[in-house]
Amino acid sequence: MSEITPETISHLANLARIALTEEEKELLATQLDAILDAVAKVGEVTTPDVPRTSHPVPLVNVFRNDEEVHTLDREAALGNAPDSDGTRFRVPAILGEE
């Protein structure tokens, strides 16, 4: 049913923001093909009248009261950042040269 090529993997890796190597793409193309063949089995038993379930226990959305609570101090929130200026996360350039 599926025909996964290294080009498909390249596209997915770009969507998932993982800079896969060429070897990884080749291997994943083969493996994903086998996995998708196996999991495509789900289509054998589903008919349009079966509702979808996204969650094991039916729940309604839960809102907390709109009250101020203490969460994290700025220092703790920035403490694990790869880079910060002490008040904000510092990130690399958003746009490239072009």
Add this chain to the structure above:
Amino acid sequence: MSASELVFKSASELATLIRDKQVSSAEVTRAHLDRMAEVEGAIHAFLHVNEGAVDAAKAVDAKIASGEKISELAGVPVAIKDILCTVDMPSTAASRILEGWIPPYDATVVARSREAGLVPLGKTNLDEFAMGSSTEFSAYGPSRNPWDTDRIPGGSGGGSAAAVAAFEAPIAFGSDTGGSIRQPAAVTGSVGFKPTYGGASRFGAIALASSLDQVGPVSRNVLDAALFHDVFTGYDAKDSTSLNYNWPSMAEAARLGAKEGSLKGLRIGVVKELNGEGFQPGVKALFNELVELATAAGAEIVEVSAPHFDYATAAYYLILPAEASSNLAKYDAVRFGLRVAPNEAATIEEVMSATREAGFGPEVKRRIILGTYALSAGYYDAYYGSAQQVRTLIQRDFENAFAKADVLISPAAPTTAFKIGERVNDPMAMYLNDITTIPANMAGIPAGSIPMGLADEDGLPVGVQIMAGIKKDDLMYKVAATLEALLAEKHGGSVLDKAPRSYALKGGAK
């Protein structure tokens, strides 16, 4: 009693000794740290040892000395699966991307265990982000099965299972998304339970697949698991999927089940689809013996059919990667974790891509790519949509089964522990390890594994899985405690009594 004997005691025995001031929590904690130092070279259950353990134990001792009532497990050491956030220890999910990360908060379940006077010994190994059935996908090397150090201790929670089976900790935290508590329990001869979804808070549990993940207890006997369960479960406002429900005491249920039995007139359902092809003969033989034992104790055995369980693994390996690919998007090299810059002029997207390439291992990449594919426009309905429909069908199978039976049983894993390296390069073979355990996660029901004997052909432990309806965790513990008592009576002791207590250092072990 010599200090080295303490590590062979159960959590409830240790708690009693500590409460009666026969021994201090500090002594118990030191005995376990010594045991870890002795066997970790061969077992590698831990990724991090808590340097503050003895101090934490002394603080509990001081509270006990002042007469403070803390909890029934006060002073008992606990191992923590490294998927749970701890403010005083690195929390890595066994991934390079979180190497050395010390979170700014404790997981709610961890915080509750500290309040109850439990003493954290360290963080246990797992497959990276809990993706796997063997710990071979840990970025820090596999853990080893105490029964045979050439074999896997199961996964993802192989570290926690190996830690209790190797007497490095009496109890441990696990987490179970598709069997990560129960399958390791089965292959190491230990005990593990997955609560009803929402029974335990997921706040501070590093997310794999949010609609399936659940934290639960790992131990060497049912009562210890139940006592520990009572300590950390219950409603938490910080987890919007946490159930606000007045849970009965699991320890009370376990004690009742062991003392008075629970099988007379109980309808036990044997799931036809979970005892067929692909199950090792020794597993099937022990399971059939257990069914006879339960019958002799007054249980009514009902065969139940759950035709859609045959599709559960397929649906799971679509739903889990889909949720995981979204959950793991947070590792973006900005707020925490690894940052790898390919060059000085690299843009944030290039940095993100290089970081995730360097920081994630092969199984994590495989599942993120698979999840990204399953959620893509054009494929969404055929894959993810159908998988969600299968989830409904599995829930209906359980509803039908629980109309005929009070609890369901099956082997907890299709085979005994396999050899390290045997399945690591074959994703589908690895995924099929979970066929017995996945259905419970899809439906959110409580399920656990207790050891039922050693397989004839290889002498390795085999587990039986006990499943109950939503919120019937107490029934699960009660029946598990009865079965445990019946098995101990029949075999003249527990399975772990027969476990090796010293281990050969094998090549490749850290």
